[in-house]
Amino acid sequence: MIKIDSKLCSGCGxxxxxxxxxxxxxxxxxxxxxxxxxxxxxxxxxCPTQAISQA
Ligand code: SF4
Ligand code: SF4
Incomplete structure (x- = not known):
């Protein structure tokens, strides 16, 4: 599963x-x-804020 950094996520959808x-x-x-x-x-x-990464 992907990892989403909540500090970077803007919630843009x-x-x-x-x-x-x-x-x-x-x-x-x-x-x-x-x-x-x-x-x-x-x-x-x-993702525009590079909040998502793959393990
Ligand atoms: S788009 Fe992202 S959340 Fe959706 S299945 Fe692919 S890696 Fe998972
Ligand atoms: S694209 Fe990136 S910033 Fe937008 S909701 Fe998804 S993880 Fe958050």
Whole structure:
């Protein structure tokens, strides 16, 4: 599963919109990955604040 740095996340929702499997929710203005995530990596490059990384 991807890692999202909540300190860098602005809550813009881009990762949620781009995710093909609904793997991200926005909770209290921060993106949180969930078990739906298949580690496709699509959202990593989409994040404008580089908050998302892959292990
Ligand atoms: S794209 Fe980046 S900044 Fe925007 S909600 Fe997702 S993790 Fe946060
Ligand atoms: S890595 Fe792929 S499946 Fe996982 S949250 Fe990002 S876009 Fe969705």
């Amino acid at each position: 881009t990762c949620k919109e781009i995710c093909p499997v609904d793997g991200v929710r926005i909770i209290d203005g921060k993106a949180v990955a969930n078990e739906q995530c298949i580690d496709c990596g699509t959202c990593v490059a989409s």
